[in-house]
Amino acid sequence: MVTTKNVRKKVSPMMFIAIPAMIFFLYVLLSNKSTVDSPSSSSSTSTYIRISTSSSSSSSTQMIEGTWDITEQVAAYSSENLRKYLIEEKDFDYSHQSVLDVAKKIKAESSTVFEAIKDTAKYTYDTVKYNSKVSATQCYDETASSVLHAKVGDCVSMARLDTAILRAMGIPARTVGGCLSRSVSCAPLFAAYPGISAKVTDMSEGDFKKRGFLHEWVEAWVPEKGWVLVEATSGQVFPITCQAYIKYAYDTNQYDRCVITDKSFWNICAVS
Secondary structure (H helix, E strand, O other), rough: OOHHHHHHHHOOHHHHHHHHEEEEEEHHHHHHHHHHHHOHHHHHHHHHHHHHHHHHHHHHHHOOOOOOOOOOHHHHHHOOOHHHHOOOOOOOOOOOHHHHHHHHHHHHHOHHHHHHHHHHHHHHHOEEEEEOOOOHHHHHHHHHHHHHOOEEEEEHHHHHHHHHHHHHOOOOOOEEEEEEOOOOOOOOEOOOOOOOOOOOOOOOOOOOOOOOOEEEEEEEEEOEEEEEEEEEOOOEEEOOOOOOOOEEEEEOOOOOOOOOHHHHHHHHHOOO
């Protein structure tokens, strides 16, 4: 017969130490698992930051070193948010190595922002052969890096490459859709090749693709001058006040960069 006294003798004193230790171990294990799985944990936050588009775009502009840096001027400009014109968009894919290499070279060799804009305008004009036969469908899928690879395109193609290079260097740049007046001309602030003018195609009824008659150009921001107009198809830079450029709208995505379907604006351009 087993008595209470005998049971007490068989229980080791170590049991009174082991059991609490096991309970504490399980508590720590479960607490750590909860922290790892929690969406508010520091590990989860770090992952989000790494894949954040805005964080990636910001770091891409800071990667390029040079003798000038307008980060502070861009941030301090109060009239509008210039930083949105530095964002890497689908068709302004400046983190693509081919585009980034060009931007690095231009910034390294330029002494001022305006000089970098002029060098970019000349580079695109020298590199991309103008061809007005780009279809709307092709245009929708086009990117700055694909233009640089193909080395051929129309005004939209060349404006995309200009914009991507400028943004990669930290220069605010935006694309504009409209048309060119046939009766007004402006003196350029810079011309890569004097005597070369913007490419303009003939009107074609029902053609709403920007290719020359309907046109695409770039505006770039310089701290000392404000916005200037960059004509990619001729390697020129004009004052923003140039009346030869009839503005329809600033582009908001890769699709309206390609076409203007407003017939009334088409008619205005036809008699300009």
